[in-house]
Amino acid sequence: MNTVKLVAVFAENRPGQAARVTEILARANINIRCITVASSGTFGVMKLLVNDPDLACQALQHEGFAATLTEVIAVEMPDKPGALHSVAQCLAAQKINLANTSGFVANNRAILVIEVHDPAQAGEVLKKQGFHVLTQKEALTV
Amino acid sequence: MFWQQEIETLERPALDVLQLKRLRETVGRLERVPFYRGKFLETGIKPEEIKSAADLRRLPFTTAADLRENYPDKMLAVSREETLRLHTSSGTTGKPKALFFSRRDLDTAAELIARAFCMTGVTRRDVFQNMMSYGLFTGGLMMHYGAEKIGCLVIPAGPGTSERQLLLMQDFRTTVIHVTPSYAFYFADFLEKKGIDPRKNLALRKAFVGAEPYTEETRRKIEAALGIDVYNSYGLTEMNGPGVAFECEGKCGMHVWEDNFVLEIINPATGEAVGEGETGELVLTSINREAMPLLRYRTRDLTSIIPGPCACGRTHRRIHRITGRSDDMLIVRGVNIFPQQIERVLMALPQIGRNYLIQLEGLDEMTVKVELSPSAFDGQVGHLAELQNEVAEKLRAELWIRPKVDLVASGSLPVAEGKAKRVIDKRSL
Numbered sequence: 001m002n003t004v005k006l007v008a009v010f011a012e013n014r015p016g017q018a019a020r021v022t023e024i025l026a027r028a029n030i031n032i033r034c035i036t037v038a039s040s041g042t043f044g045v046m047k048l049l050v051n052d053p054d055l056a057c058q059a060l061q062h063e064g065f066a067a068t069l070t071e072v073i074a075v076e077m078p079d080k081p082g083a084l085h086s087v088a089q090c091l092a093a094q095k096i097n098l099a100n101t102s103g104f105v106a107n108n109r110a111i112l113v114i115e116v117h118d119p120a121q122a123g124e125v126l127k128k129q130g131f132h133v134l135t136q137k138e139a140l141t142v
Numbered sequence: 143m144f145w146q147q148e149i150e151t152l153e154r155p156a157l158d159v160l161q162l163k164r165l166r167e168t169v170g171r172l173e174r175v176p177f178y179r180g181k182f183l184e185t186g187i188k189p190e191e192i193k194s195a196a197d198l199r200r201l202p203f204t205t206a207a208d209l210r211e212n213y214p215d216k217m218l219a220v221s222r223e224e225t226l227r228l229h230t231s232s233g234t235t236g237k238p239k240a241l242f243f244s245r246r247d248l249d250t251a252a253e254l255i256a257r258a259f260c261m262t263g264v265t266r267r268d269v270f271q272n273m274m275s276y277g278l279f280t281g282g283l284m285m286h287y288g289a290e291k292i293g294c295l296v297i298p299a300g301p302g303t304s305e306r307q308l309l310l311m312q313d314f315r316t317t318v319i320h321v322t323p324s325y326a327f328y329f330a331d332f333l334e335k336k337g338i339d340p341r342k343n344l345a346l347r348k349a350f351v352g353a354e355p356y357t358e359e360t361r362r363k364i365e366a367a368l369g370i371d372v373y374n375s376y377g378l379t380e381m382n383g384p385g386v387a388f389e390c391e392g393k394c395g396m397h398v399w400e401d402n403f404v405l406e407i408i409n410p411a412t413g414e415a416v417g418e419g420e421t422g423e424l425v426l427t428s429i430n431r432e433a434m435p436l437l438r439y440r441t442r443d444l445t446s447i448i449p450g451p452c453a454c455g456r457t458h459r460r461i462h463r464i465t466g467r468s469d470d471m472l473i474v475r476g477v478n479i480f481p482q483q484i485e486r487v488l489m490a491l492p493q494i495g496r497n498y499l500i501q502l503e504g505l506d507e508m509t510v511k512v513e514l515s516p517s518a519f520d521g522q523v524g525h526l527a528e529l530q531n532e533v534a535e536k537l538r539a540e541l542w543i544r545p546k547v548d549l550v551a552s553g554s555l556p557v558a559e560g561k562a563k564r565v566i567d568k569r570s571l
Contacts, residue, residue, distance in 0.1 A: 008521030010514055012550055038523045041530075042548045043514075045523045064553045066516035 001123040002135040004074045004113070005053045009046045010066040013039045021046060021060065028059040033140055034113060036102045047100065049113065051140050073119050074134040075126050079110040087112060090129045096122050106142045113139075145260035145292075146253070149401055150456045157457055158195065160401055164429035166192050169201070171219050172435060177212055198404060198427065203413065203438045209239040209380070218242055220433050230278045231379035232478045232542055241379050244433040248287065251382040254399050255288020258388035261397075261454065262348060262373050264318055266293030269345070271316040273299050273307060273325065274353065274476065280383020281353055281476065285320050288385060294318070301325060301476075304332040315345040320375075320384075322476040323356040323364065323571050324506035330367035341369035350375045352384060353476035355464040356571040361393075374463055380439055381426050387461055395448040395460030402430040405459070406438070407447060410468035421446040423468045424461065442469045472565065475506045477542045481564045484510060487540050493518030493529055497555040500545075503568040508545040510537060513552045 011017040018037070025032065025048075034049035050056045053069055060067035077083035084103070091098060091114075099115040111134065116122040123133045134142075144150050152160070169189040172178040181202040182188070191197065208217075214237075215222065226245045230238040243251065264270070270289045276282030276298060289296045297310055301322075307329065310316060321329070326349060333340055340346055346368055351361070352375030361372045376396050377384035386403060387396035398405050404427040407416050416422035424441045444467065448460040472479045481500060488494050495513035502508055512533060514526070530547050538544035556563070 006521075008519070010516075010519050010526070010551065012554070040523050040527050043526060043550070045521060045526070047521070061516065064551065066514055066519035066552060068519050068521050070521040 001120040001127075002073075002133045002138075003071045003119045003123065004049070004134065004136050004139045006070045006072050006113070007048045007050055007053050007056045007060070008068050008070045009048070009060055011044055011046060013042050013044045017044075018046070020063075021065065024059050024063050024065070025050065025056055028055055030056045030059070033142070034102065034104055036100070038100065047102075049139065070115065071119050072113050072115050073123050073126070074111055074113050074139040075123075076132040076134060077110045077112060079105055079108055083110060084112065086129075087126070087131065090126060090131070091116075091122065094122075094125045096125065109142050111139065111142055143260050143263060143265075145257040150257060150261075150458065152401070152457055154457055157400060161404060161429065162192075162195060164401070165195070165198065165404060165427065168427070168429045168431075168435045169437070171432070172437060175217055175219050177208065177217050178437065195404065198406070198438065199415065201437055203425065203440050204436050205440050206239060206442075210237050213237040214240050215242065217436075218434055220244060225433050227283075228278075229280050229283075229379050229383065232279070239380065242433040243382075243431075247382075247431050247433050250402065250430055251284055251385060252287040252291050254382065254385040254402060255285055256291035257399065258350070258373075258375070258385055259289060259292045259294075259318075261388070261390045261456075262350075262371075263391060264289075264292055264294060264348065268292075268294040268317045268347075269297065269314055270294045270318045270320070271297040271299050271307070271310055271314075273301055273319055273321040275301050279476075280377070280379050281320070284377075284383035284385065285350075304329055308333070308336075308338070311344050311346065317345050317347045318350070319346065319348075320350045320352075322353045323351050323360055324354070324475055326351060326364045326368070326372075327360075327505050330364065333368075340367075346370050348373065350384075350388075352376060354473040354571065355466070358463070360571050376443075376461070376464065378426075378441055378443075380436055380441075381428055382431075386426065390452065390454040390456065392453050394452065395462055397452070397456050397458045397460050400458045403427065404429055405447070405461070407445070410440075410442075410444075416446075419446055419449050421462075421465065424464075442467050442471060444468055470565070472500070472502070472567070474502065474508050475543050479541050479543075483540050484537060487536050488512060488533075491533065491536070494533060495552055495555075497557060498564065499555050500565045501568070502565065505569065505571060508543065509548055510545045511548045511550050511555060513555055514549050516552055 031051045032048050036047045038045050057067045101114045103112045224244050225242040227243045229241050274281030349372045351372050365372050373389040375384050376387040387398040389396050406425040407422040410423040424443045424445050426439050427437050428435045443464045445461045445464050499511040530549050534547040
């Protein structure tokens with residue numbers, strides 16, 4: 001099953017942290033395709049879709065950041081009203097819960113990036129319904 | 143007003159004679175305690191050789207470590223059947239300090255509290271609300287029984303829940319309270335927010351404030367906020383709890399009851415007595431306790447003796463308010479805390495590093511910053527929040543108070559080497 005790896009980084013919820021993380025990634029020549037930040041009180045977690053997740057992880061860990069890889073499903077939908085709804089309905093029918101989720105549109109292609117308890121299973125379910133589940137490479141070249 | 147006028151105003155020479163007599167009795171009693179017998183042998187002292195207060199200096203000190211090593215009851219000077227009450231002291235690493243009291247000890251302790259109530263003008267017509275923790279803390283029961291001796295109505299409210307405290311004060315017309323300085327401020331704030339003017343709506347007249355050190359300025363602020371007189375109260379579990387030293391109506395230092403305690407001020411580094419009026423560590427010897435007397439107990443509290451007589455006529459000398467500690471113990475919300483206790487909790491949590499920083503601010507806000515171990519990071523914000531909560535809960539179980547916990551990045555806290563600063567105390571007490 002096609003799954004995508006995101007880089008998750010722990011950072012304190014204060015000014016300068018995003019700048020530090022992105023500086024490290026820039027120096028490693030990492031390109032960021034998608035980013036979400038979830039903050040909770042005094043800390044936050046940044047999740048990034050990058051062109052080389054392993055290198056990104058290493059570079060961040062080398063600089064003392066707690067960084068790890070998170071497995072997600074990237075699914076493509078038509079860029080029109082009701083498209084996201086069909087994906088959501090499809091997962092709901094199988095009682096699959098959407099945890100952290102984000103979406104973006106690039107080059108008229110709508111991509112939903114979802115974290116679920118069992119990514120492989122979710123991918124199968126979506127594929128059966130005719131949705132295109134992206135590989136890592138495809139997700140990076142939208 | 144005097145509770146026991148004769149003894150409270152006993153001329154110095156007679157008081158010294160009484161002290162010496164009781165000291166010798168105590169030393170004799172302690173020969174039965176293996177711990178002290180060993181100490182006497184070590185130093186080659188015999189009780190008969192104690193001929194003056196100055197000879198006290200030849201006796202060994204007793205420390206908190208001694209109490210812990212002899213836990214649970216190896217320092218008893220009586221049989222277990224004769225013990226009536228147990229109190230333990232918070233703020234230790236590992237075993238707590240266990241203090242036993244006989245029936246007579248409890249009565250004596252209550253008499254000393256009664257002296258304090260009486261000398262601050264409390265009578266049986268007063269209503270006393272004890273807002274300190276009951277249970278193992280001496281601030282509860284010891285003060286309670288002392289108040290009952292005076293005959294005032296005693297309300298064993300315990301701490302917290304300002305709404306309930308207010309209800310009791312309004313309905314039962316409380317006139318005297320026993321409270322920590324930080325809670326006194328919280329309560330004053332609470333009244334203000336509710337639009338209650340204590341001077342108009344409540345019958346409060348006096349507050350006995352202690353369990354943690356506070357400044358003269360804080361005293362004045364509490365007095366102004368609640369419209370009452372505040373009296374400083376000093377004590378420690380090892381010496382009965384509250385009632386070791388108390389302010390009279392002059393509010394100019396706390397009288398130490400010298401017929402019950404021999405007081406010394408020493409240089410904490412050398413153990414030698416400091417010069418007259420100099421600040422040093424308070425050392426106390428209990429000379430009127432039978433279950434578990436303690437010789438030359440190092441309190442770790444820093445203070446100085448106030449020279450000269452007091453206008454109230456009491457001949458028992460006064461000490462200044464406590465200005466600090468000669469160890470790294472903290473007192474937050476009236477509870478003793480050693481930074482090492484925090485270290486112990488963190489060491490048992492693999493997801494957290496060993497470094498920490500304690501920040502104290504406001505009146506009693508405590509934040510412990512801990513480092514997240516990179517290997518414990520699984521990318522889930524929810525799990526981090528759970529971890530933070532788990533650390534706070536484990537700290538609460540160890541410390542008796544719940545600090546706020548901040549998860550910070552690994553390596554971002556100053557590394558402790560030797561005497562590195564682990565505590566930033568910005569409180570305004």
